[in-house]
Amino acid sequence: MEIQNTQKMKFTKTETEYNMKSIRFLLLTITTMFIIIAGLMIVLGFSVYSHYHTFSFFYESAKTGRFFTPSILSIIMGMFLLIVTLFGFFGSLKQSTCLVNLYAFILALMLIGKLVVVILAFTLDTQSLRNYIYVPVTKYAADPEIAMEIDRLQVCLNCCGSNSYLDYVGMEFSSNQTTVVVSTHVNGDQVVVKVPETCCITRGDEFCTTMRANSCKAALVNLFVQNSSVIGVLGVSVMFIQLLGVIFAILLARCIRKMKSEKTLQTWKIKEQMILARQENEQSTHRTEDNIGDSVYIAHHECSTA
Structure with a gap:
């Protein structure tokens, strides 16, 4: 019975490690994709900004320093995504439950924020945007x-x-x-x-x-709407990958926690077996000493010749 329990425990442990390695590989793959996407967002944002930054002169909000074009938004989101991916990357390598959970939490917040941005990008009111444009x-x-x-x-x-x-x-x-x-x-x-x-x-x-x-x-409004539409389409694609990242991060954190619990349980069982073996050894030693103490030594009779 004890041998069967040991074999069952070893099988569960091996299956957990196998699942964790598979999920960690998928999470590292998605994290690498995030790094590439973040780099592309930053490069695309800078290229668009360098080409159209002179047109910000005609936006009223640009004069107050509160003007955000889709290119600036793309640069900011790309940098933030690049920083966030470091939590998932090092959390997967170091098998840290805290970093992986933090990575999943921040990705979920970014997913909600990006959903809001995508909705605003596709429901942009062109008439309201015209009020912020002034060509002198x-x-x-x-x-x-x-x-x-x-x-x-x-x-x-x-x-x-x-x-x-x-x-x-x-x-x-x-x-x-x-x-x-x-x-x-x-x-x-x-x-x-x-x-x-x-x-x-x-x-x-x-x-x-x-x-x-x-x-x-009207041309400036169309330019802004086109850039917003591109950001919206890219946002939907990135949102799907982010959702996969959140799911795999949660699964990986669960596998890491389960594996650490199994290792702790196995270590505790080994220590318990060592303590029981030591106690049994001490008891057997005491029984041996008691048997030696209860035994009587009878000397051989010496014969003498007259």
Whole structure:
């Protein structure tokens, strides 16, 4: 009976170790994927920010220092994810229940936060976003720096004016600014409008033949919405991997705790067997000494010859 219990205990212990190694391998694989994803998020965020950071000039909230573009949000989340993955990585290698549980807890919090971000990204109100965008077309002729920013915006986003090229009606340009003439009809009347050269795609001898008809404010809104949609799609993909990370982290912590409990129980049983063996040895020694003390020594009779 004792041999059967010992064999059963050894089988359970081997199965627990096997499950822990499998789960730890899966968790390390997911953690490695998190490191790669975090690096890609940081690189993507910096590349997008370096390409479009000049457009933050046209967002009202950027002037107060509280402006967050999807690229900045991607950089922050990537750095935070990179730091969090260290808990899971070292917790798996060191078999630390505390680090693995902390890793699962922080991943769960990030999962909830990312769910909120994804919902906001897909339900973004474009009309509210338009209220935070301001293209200072009225200051184009007076401020060369603003004129340079607007020219760059109009060329990059293929737009003209804040709402349309009609925003330049009646504006007096300086002699240093290059302009073109546009002929259009407003309320049935033909109107000639002088606009910056960056509003024109192709020009003829006297007038601009092909205009950039899009609104710069609408173009900025579309740019922000497109970046938000990309962040939302990537967020859904990362959320699925994070959910797997939370599940495997909880399972690994449970296996580590179970394995440590079995090792502690086995150590306790070994010590108990050693104590019982020592007590039995001492009792057998005492019985041997008692038998020796109760025995009587009879000497042999010596014979003498006369």
